[in-house]
């Protein structure tokens with residue numbers, strides 16, 4: 733059975749509700765623009781070579797909707813992959829690099845607030 737089917741129970745929907753809320757907040761953030769959709773590998777020289785596992789907010793949302801996150805850990809790993817890729821490919825003082833640092837700080841803050849509430 734594919735993971736999508738196995739995780740289709742209602743409580744998993746409930747379990748992942750905070751992630752959908754959190755992801756919506758990330759997407760609505762003013763500094764989210766570099767991360768909203770997959771990097772166009774054909775038009776960004778070097779990206780495919782340097783970044784082994786590209787990730788973006790749209791892809792994360794697709795995986796969430798298709799129940800492909802079997803636990804909280806995998807969701808966090810993908811979100812952090814977005815920011816780690818950004819830091820790897822962009823200088824800290826670049827536009828995109830700065831956006832990535834601000835987004836990571838925002839995510840870390842909201843994630844700990846969410847955890848404390850549970």
Ligand SMILES: Cc1nnc(-c2cnn(C)c2N)n1CCCn1ccnc1
Pocket residue numbers: 765766767771776817818821822828
């Ligand atoms: C995310 C991310 N990390 N690096 C890039 C990127 C894309 N082109 N160049 C030269 C980069 N350093 N991106 C994607 C940024 C996507 N973007 C750029 C303008 N609007 C969205």
